[in-house]
């Protein structure tokens with residue numbers, strides 16, 4: 413079952429692919445594609461900003477490009493790869509999942525014989541009494557029912573069931589990973605179980621609710637101290653993994669006292685030409701600042717307000733008023749690095765700077781390297797950037813000799829778990845068992861000069877014939893595309909059950925959890941599900957194994 417895999421933008425979670433070595437596959441990928449000449453999606457260097465610092469194609473891709481100049485491909489450049497994408501998936505391999513036989517073993521006293529029913533010998537005329545969700549036997553029954561129902565995922569932990577909406581329902585949460593996924597993340601689900609009791613008091617699970625229906629089992633994580641004053645990480649930090657579906661608490665860190673503020677050392681970047689640029693540019697610059705702060709053992713004072721570039725906005729205008737937390741996991745950043753929001757910082761600074769004699773060191777030339785600032789004793793180092801591009805880009809600080817000294821801490825940046833939650837809801841509706849195809853069309857297909865073959869290569873007929881050998885008839889196929897009219901892909905419907913992002917609108921519309929959480933985060937103002945979010949989610953639904961092929965830094 414290798415055939416499907418050489419199509420670089422096709423992947424699947426199917427059991428047949430078990431045991432395949434993703435890296436070996438990627439290694440063979442480009443070559444095979446070239447030989448066979450099945451070119452659907454190409455990467456054309458021209459689509460990158462000439463000096464896009466983020467994309468350093470691997471040698472293989474470069475070779476591939478120069479040898480087939482007519483290829484009509486494009487990479488998903490629009491989405492930033494973040495820390496969790498680079499985590500070796502094998503970091504979780506050591507965790508053993510819960511086998512159904514494990515549950516049986518714990519169930520010493522249950523005489524249920526492995527089914528999803530639970531027999532209680534003494535009925536005590538309790539026919540109509542509520543189900544006791546806390547009963548360990550009920551717990552075991554629910555675990556068994558869950559493991560048997562969801563074959564394509566592995567379970568790592570079950571939470572104790574709690575009462576659901578009424579006397580005959582229980583809610584239970586669990587942590588899982590798709591059997592086939594290459595993500596380093598864990599996922600959390602919690603569902604509502606309907607339990608019935610028969611005449612002889614046998615309990616059985618008669619229904620399991622949809623994804624995230626067991627709201628009562630959704631517990632908050634224990635509060636951790638805010639990230640401020642955290643000692644910069646050591647290299648041998650313990651690996652933390654995202655848990656998608658866990659409650660997010662990304663409130664801003666607060667400074668507890670004057671003395672802790674005045675003892676602190678800070679770094680802030682102000683001004684510059686990075687605003688409203690692409691998200692790649694934003695992160696490349698932000699991570700330079702964060703890298704410098706870590707190198708200097710200082711707290712980074714950051715601006716959480718982001719300007720969304722017109723390339724992602726529905727208005728086609730740059731849009732101010734976005735927030736770092738719309739797109740990235742601030743909770744993770746706050747917990748693993750020392751950061752402070754600038755509004756809070758300036759308040760405290762103005763309060764205490766004079767009284768405590770806090771010094772400020774202003775740096776206006778990006779050529780002053782972090783190494784030269786290592787001995788600065790002032791409380792605050794402020795890098796100020798001018799108005800002339802490109803010398804006013806933050807990332808210029810990390811160029812030259814600094815490059816080998818200051819590392820960009822990619823592992824501190826994860827995608828927003830609220831967005832990832834939408835991704836896992838989609839995957840869950842597809843039972844974690846689907847193929848996906850990434851098709852770039854949109855305006856590019858119309859530009860025949862720049863993309864002479866794109867229209868033809870992504871025409872439904874060509875696609876059908878290309879996919880024919882790789883994806884079995886009748887499969888669920890998720891199509892990630894920038895083609896505005898999904899009816900364009902109607903011909904594929906005869907063979908496959910096709911799915912597009914917009915089919916899942918309810919996950920971000922006004923009644924969704926995402927919407928209400930974002931509104932709360934945004935001080936009561938609704939947040940639009942913008943172009944960058946769309947494309948983040950769309951490309952994430954794609955199985956993870958391809959991502960290792962990107963080579964940053």
Ligand SMILES: *[C@@H]1O[C@H](CO)[C@@H](O)[C@H](O)[C@H]1NC(C)=O
Nearest residue numbers: 478479480481482483864865
């Ligand atoms: C590129 O396209 C031109 C014109 O369509 C064709 O003559 C040429 O052989 C193609 N080159 C490759 C490498 O496919």
Ligand SMILES: *[C@@H]1O[C@H](CO)[C@@H](O)[C@H](O)[C@H]1NC(C)=O
Nearest residue numbers: 498499500501502503505506
């Ligand atoms: C896990 O990945 C790392 C590289 O990221 C590699 O060095 C190591 O050998 C891998 N371990 C296993 C068990 O595959």
Ligand SMILES: *[C@@H]1O[C@H](CO)[C@@H](O)[C@H](O)[C@H]1NC(C)=O
Nearest residue numbers: 509510511512513514563566
């Ligand atoms: C569960 O354990 C049994 C016996 O140890 C084993 O045969 C079976 O393959 C395991 N199931 C999975 C999904 O690993």
Ligand SMILES: *[C@@H]1O[C@H](CO)[C@@H](O)[C@H](O)[C@H]1NC(C)=O
Nearest residue numbers: 577578579580581604606619
């Ligand atoms: C309890 O709730 C479940 C699902 O919400 C429903 O199917 C069931 O009929 C309810 N039971 C009672 C007794 O109301």
Ligand SMILES: *[C@@H]1O[C@H](CO)[C@@H](O)[C@H](O)[C@H]1NC(C)=O
Nearest residue numbers: 529531532610611612613614
């Ligand atoms: C109890 O009733 C259920 C269904 O009504 C039946 O499947 C089960 O075998 C019965 N168990 C006993 C011990 O009678």
Ligand SMILES: *[C@@H]1O[C@H](CO)[C@@H](O)[C@H](O)[C@H]1NC(C)=O
Nearest residue numbers: 632635636637638661662663
């Ligand atoms: C969120 O975390 C902060 C700091 O870690 C804590 O002070 C706050 O109480 C938490 N909020 C909620 C709602 O748990």
Ligand SMILES: *[C@@H]1O[C@H](CO)[C@@H](O)[C@H](O)[C@H]1NC(C)=O
Nearest residue numbers: 644706707708709785786787
């Ligand atoms: C930062 O702290 C580490 C460990 O405490 C120390 O080794 C390093 O020299 C410090 N760096 C600077 C620039 O002060």
